[in-house]
Amino acid sequence: EAGVTQFPSHSVIEKGQTVTLRCDPISGHDNLYWYRRVMGKEIKFLLHFVKESKQDESGMPNNRFLAERTGGTYSTLKVQPAELEDSGVYFCASSPRDRLNYGYTFGSGTRLTVV
Amino acid sequence: RKEVEQDPGPFNVPEGATVAFNCTYSNSASQSFFWYRQDCRKEPKLLMSVYSSGNEDGRFTAQLNRASQYISLLIRDSKLSDSATYLCVVNPSYNQGGKLIFGQGTELSVKP
Numbered sequence: 001e002a003g004v005t006q007f008p009s010h011s012v013i014e015k016g017q018t019v020t021l022r023c024d025p026i027s028g029h030d031n032l033y034w035y036r037r038v039m040g041k042e043i044k045f046l047l048h049f050v051k052e053s054k055q056d057e058s059g060m061p062n063n064r065f066l067a068e069r070t071g072g073t074y075s076t077l078k079v080q081p082a083e084l085e086d087s088g089v090y091f092c093a094s095s096p097r098d099r100l101n102y103g104y105t106f107g108s109g110t111r112l113t114v115v
Numbered sequence: 116r117k118e119v120e121q122d123p124g125p126f127n128v129p130e131g132a133t134v135a136f137n138c139t140y141s142n143s144a145s146q147s148f149f150w151y152r153q154d155c156r157k158e159p160k161l162l163m164s165v166y167s168s169g170n171e172d173g174r175f176t177a178q179l180n181r182a183s184q185y186i187s188l189l190i191r192d193s194k195l196s197d198s199a200t201y202l203c204v205v206n207p208s209y210n211q212g213g214k215l216i217f218g219q220g221t222e223l224s225v226k227p
Binding site (some may be wrong): 041 | 156160217
């Protein structure tokens with residue numbers, strides 16, 4: 001089966017611009033997660049979708065971040081306007097509905113650099 | 116205090132060595148535990164889940180001590196290909212719906 005796909009793999013934008021990251025989960029996976037790793041820090045949870053609904057968005061840093069999952073398939077994470085501290089690697093992951101408490105599959109990430 | 120703490124290393128070991136990584140977690144209600152492996156500039160990949168009774172997968176053995184809130188990973192007969200960062204990962208509770216808490220990772224470098 002195809003894995004979790006993220007696009008773009010890299011993005012360099014200027015402070016104040018907008019960037020939209022996309023994640024295509026494994027087909028049929030109801031659970032979709034966004035995580036982020038900023039330099040020198042551990043990977044941190046951003047939010048969790050179950051189908052199209054936001055189950056937990058406690059990790060979203062601020063209102064400059066907007067995540068959507070229309071139709072319960074792919075998801076987008078928009079940063080508007082981007083700030084320097086938003087630089088990092090953004091990972092998406094997915095898991096089947098009945099495997100919430102098992103490890104899940106990560107995409108290869110989007111490396112975002114804000115200059 | 117971080118929710119999941121690991122020794123960042125790096126651990127530099129020769130091929131064939133046995134190496135052990137330790138991890139502690141702060142939330143005593145945590146439900147699920149994992150070790151992930153992350154190669155340089157790649158995504159984390161699940162290495163193994165960790166069960167209360169301890170579990171083994173080939174050269175890898177994971178242990179969990181709930182009383183001490185301590186997790187370990189033992190790698191026997193290290194290979195060059197084991198060089199990576201090993202992430203201790205905890206699912207804090209069923210109510211958290213699958214959210215994972217990551218340690219900062221322990222870097223392992225296996226030398227010829």
